[in-house]
Amino acid sequence: MGMRTLTITEEAYERLREHKREDESFTDTILRLTGDDRDVLNGFGAMSDVEGFREVVAGTRDDLDADLRE
Numbered sequence: 001m002g003m004r005t006l007t008i009t010e011e012a013y014e015r016l017r018e019h020k021r022e023d024e025s026f027t028d029t030i031l032r033l034t035g036d037d038r039d040v041l042n043g044f045g046a047m048s049d050v051e052g053f054r055e056v057v058a059g060t061r062d063d064l065d066a067d068l069r070e
Contacts, residue, residue, distance in 0.1 A: 016030070
């Protein structure tokens with residue numbers, strides 16, 4: 001497999017780094033994030049490693065449940 005050098009902005013690098021898992025290379029991360037669009041399960045769990053995401057989802061779910069009960 002050949003290799004290429006890419007130039008990206010600091011903002012793009014930081015965003016990519018935030019999605020990178022400890023056991024992944026940047027190549028692995030890019031391939032995971034840009035995988036086969038036909039896979040409907042591809043996006044599930046994509047935000048699981050974002051700090052605070054689980055708490056926000058739980059809070060939103062609780063708010064929605066409370067509103068529906070009213």
